[in-house]
Amino acid sequence: MKNVTEYKYPSNVSQALSLFSEQKHSTYIAGGTHLASGNRNNTIRLIDITRLGLNEIKDGDENIEVGATTTITDMYNSPIVKKVGKGVLKKACRLIGDTPLRNAITLGGNIARLYTWAGLPVMLLTLDAEIEIINPLEKTYSVEAVEHITNGGIRDGDIILNVKFPQKNSWFHAYEKFALTTVDYTWLTMAFAAEVKEGQITDARLAVSRITKVTRITPVEKALIGQLVSQLDLEKLKSLLKSSVDIVQDYRVSKEYRSQLLGVIFKRMLQKLQEETQ
């Protein structure tokens, strides 16, 4: 951040986009927890987007809409957010950082750049969230979570306006973050969701991060669909998951350990699914 010479406070989205268009070496800032300690040395102008009114949480008929600059604390405390996925989104918020960090980190900041240690990108995938974005030409567009992840996150100059989460309360949901302590950086983040009708899995989502880039594990999802929950071959599914994930290097812990961890956490999620559907 050594080249930053300007800090701007737009009061609406249109102003923020204009400020970005004027200076190509601009970066938007909201919670700023990663930015302040980072090395974005080409940034000359910082544009503060916390005063644009993008922090509302709305309860709709089909979706819960959360504004991009809503803090993780406000999401965690919201009775509306608690309704998403039978509380799974609230649980994911609880496991992000610690209290002072959650008071600063925003939803948009957590999902914009797809950092592998971020807690919410996997939630976007298993909840089938939709992200509303505005580009510098002031064109608003929506992307599904899968597309957002495939695109590698937000494009420079675009601003996330909000995220729409379907409630998906008829689904089973699970979310786990494995770390040395509650507040430590994650070793593995995993989210799983399954739709079960008359004891049979009719649809499934499985997403992981940190152990690899943020991604859905579609071979496992396909293998689950059509199976009876009571007759799941847990060991076979565990092996399929382990062979479907290309584990990245982490200086803190071996690939073998994390591969084992991946299988154990997924097996526990499947066991919980079996318990809940019996």
Place this chain on the structure above:
Amino acid sequence: MSQILHVIINGTSKEIPIEPDELLLDVLRREGYKGVKRGCKEGTCGTCTILLNDKAVKSCILLAAQAKNCSIITIEGIGTRDNPHPIQQAFVDEGVVQCGFCIPGMILSAKNLLDNNPNPTKDEVKMALDGNLCRCTGYSGQIKAVLAAAPVMRGEK
């Protein structure tokens, strides 16, 4: 200095010259608020915790410019040696301070909790203090002190 930061610190309105890339921690210490400690400087240890618009945040990973027109409370703003805040008094009474470096941040995190939740559970206290590391004493004493301060702040003792 290239811009002026308008901010209220411990109830006093201030206009402070800052650079746009300066950390809030550095600006507060330069202004004399030395109770805001510099620890890890990467948002982990919590010893730089302050209240920004009544919410606990880590000032080492926030830019000073982010605090424009905000209210800041540092440890200097909540009690004195002769008239300590109930949380400070509880920390003394429970004997939970050893080296003391983490204590300003921890007390402000506790204040953030008790101002919003006057009757917290032990788990809620643990959650409120989860961003403040103590390497001397463990945490049981501090948790006990926060629980002891709660009824005093509610006016029951």
